[in-house]
Amino acid sequence: MAERKSPTAVLHEGPRALSDQQVRDIEGAELKEVLDVDIDDVIEYVHKGLKSLPDYTTLYRKYLKQRWDVYDLDFTQDKIDWNEKMTEAERNSFLAIASGFHHGERQVEIELPVFMIGAGEEEKLHIAAQVEDEARHTVFFDRFYREVVGLQGDDIMDILDASFPWVAETFVGPFGLLAYQADEVRKNPYDERARVRYGTTYFLWIEGVLALSVMKVTLSYARWRGFLPAYYTGFTATCRDESRHVQGGMKYLQDAVRKDPTMTREIHETLRTILTLAGVASREVIYEPLGWTQDEVRMLMFQQLGRKLNDVGIRLPPDLQAMVGSVQPVLAGG
Amino acid sequence: MSEPEFFGPDWAAAVRDALAAGPSEQARAGKLAMYWDFFEQVKAGYAASWALWCRDLPAGPAALYIQWGGGTVTDCRVTRSGDTGLGDTGLGDTGLGDTGPADQPAATYVLGMDYAGWQALHDGYDPQRTVMYRKILVEEGNILEFFKTIYFFTECLGVIGGVPAAFPALAVH
Numbered sequence: 001m002a003e004r005k006s007p008t009a010v011l012h013e014g015p016r017a018l019s020d021q022q023v024r025d026i027e028g029a030e031l032k033e034v035l036d037v038d039i040d041d042v043i044e045y046v047h048k049g050l051k052s053l054p055d056y057t058t059l060y061r062k063y064l065k066q067r068w069d070v071y072d073l074d075f076t077q078d079k080i081d082w083n084e085k086m087t088e089a090e091r092n093s094f095l096a097i098a099s100g101f102h103h104g105e106r107q108v109e110i111e112l113p114v115f116m117i118g119a120g121e122e123e124k125l126h127i128a129a130q131v132e133d134e135a136r137h138t139v140f141f142d143r144f145y146r147e148v149v150g151l152q153g154d155d156i157m158d159i160l161d162a163s164f165p166w167v168a169e170t171f172v173g174p175f176g177l178l179a180y181q182a183d184e185v186r187k188n189p190y191d192e193r194a195r196v197r198y199g200t201t202y203f204l205w206i207e208g209v210l211a212l213s214v215m216k217v218t219l220s221y222a223r224w225r226g227f228l229p230a231y232y233t234g235f236t237a238t239c240r241d242e243s244r245h246v247q248g249g250m251k252y253l254q255d256a257v258r259k260d261p262t263m264t265r266e267i268h269e270t271l272r273t274i275l276t277l278a279g280v281a282s283r284e285v286i287y288e289p290l291g292w293t294q295d296e297v298r299m300l301m302f303q304q305l306g307r308k309l310n311d312v313g314i315r316l317p318p319d320l321q322a323m324v325g326s327v328q329p330v331l332a333g334g
Numbered sequence: 335m336s337e338p339e340f341f342g343p344d345w346a347a348a349v350r351d352a353l354a355a356g357p358s359e360q361a362r363a364g365k366l367a368m369y370w371d372f373f374e375q376v377k378a379g380y381a382a383s384w385a386l387w388c389r390d391l392p393a394g395p396a397a398l399y400i401q402w403g404g405g406t407v408t409d410c411r412v413t414r415s416g417d418t419g420l421g422d423t424g425l426g427d428t429g430l431g432d433t434g435p436a437d438q439p440a441a442t443y444v445l446g447m448d449y450a451g452w453q454a455l456h457d458g459y460d461p462q463r464t465v466m467y468r469k470i471l472v473e474e475g476n477i478l479e480f481f482k483t484i485y486f487f488t489e490c491l492g493v494i495g496g497v498p499a500a501f502p503a504l505a506v507h
Contacts, residue, residue: 282369
């Protein structure tokens with residue numbers, strides 16, 4: 001993997017147009033070909049799908065074609081890059097960001113099944129596929145932390161325990177909220193208002209804003225420096241999986257609001273809680289070793305939030321707009 | 335001096351004092367000032383109450399009732415299920431809504447955690463994961479409102495877990 005453009009170049013370039021051929025290349029790339037796919041193109045691909053949201057059966061069929069084997073990845077070169085080429089500052093920054101994902105993937109994996117109960121039949125197929133995706137992403141990070149970072153443990157929870165010290169205290173905001181909202185849905189699986197609140201936290205905020213923003217930071221670094229090829233391959237494939245999740249989630253929210261416009265209130269109230277928490281940081285993360293600044297990460301998050309809301313036709317009232325301005329970068333996703 | 339019995343009156347008094355004092359300097363050291371500013375801002379204006387239940391306590395179900403007001407804890411005590419007639423089925427099963435223990439006003443938030451979860455918290459298990467892994471759950475109360483102050487709650491949970499306590503052994507059935 002050659003050294004390429006700077007990680008933040010796309011921030012200044014603005015949204016890009018993808019040709020039909022580029023879309024076909026992203027959708028059809030085998031795992032070993034994903035190394036050559038530009039992460040900025042994959043993130044753009046997420047939004048291209050939001051313009052005309054695909055139905056759940058189409059998303060399920062895409063899943064069947066895009067599913068990849070996490071055990072096909074070979075982390076040998078990554079381990080060399082990690083130990084011999086990356087600086088300590090780069091490793092520390094990388095872990096401060098990646099650890100939120102390590103735990104985030106586990107969280108979204110276990111919180112999703114209850115959402116299936118009240119879903120339509122075609123949506124159930126899509127959610128079942130998404131649960132499997134999230135499980136695979138959990139294994140991806142488990143392998144990365146064992147084989148590259150060098151954490152040791154007998155099982156997945158041992159490795160989660162070992163990486164938890166890198167997770168910021170504010171992680172409990174969105175992910176604790178999701179856990180409690182999942183419990184709310186578990187108790188009343190057909191309560192559409194509870195489902196919309198849950199969907200706002202999971203699909204719009206965690207996947208649509210946090211995940212896509214944070215993915216870009218570590219992946220653009222790896223691509224820029226030409227490091228960590230298996231991480232780049234697996235996590236870019238993860239991003240392609242997330243495109244289906246975000247598209248399915250935005251379709252769910254869009255349909256819910258179209259069917260009952262008062263559901264917009266549930267979205268706003270959920271965002272009001274999330275944005276209250278997102279205005280606070282507990283740790284300072286140094287992004288510069290990865291080619292980013294805090295303001296650039298914040299800008300990235302604004303772009304992601306704005307595009308999701310625009311694409312699905314949800315507007316924020318003035319007080320929420322004002323809260324968006326004080327959002328602190330949260331280094332997590334799922 | 336022996337440690338106060340977990341969910342006993344002396345333990346509740348120690349919890350009250352610890353919460354009023356707030357997290358230790360050691361706990362504060364690793365986190366940004368912005369985070370603690372938020373904590374203090376919430377604490378100063380917080381007027382809600384928590385009923386923190388332990389259903390499988392060896393002595394029978396009990397709740398730690400905590401009322402906040404004026405920037406401190408205004409009431410902190412343990413009540414037994416015998417006070418409420420709830421038996422050991424759990425408040426969430428009774429259909430009593432957000433009714434708190436009978437001898438005090440209803441709690442704004444009713445939460446529950448089993449004995450093993452309380453012990454783990456006391457032994458140093460992380461309060462964040464105690465929430466995220468649903469070891470403690472909101473049984474009654476508005477979740478979106480509760481989470482607006484979740485950083486305050488998790489720090490307080492850590493403070494409660496740090497209060498010395500003697501844990502009686504569970505009976506073997």
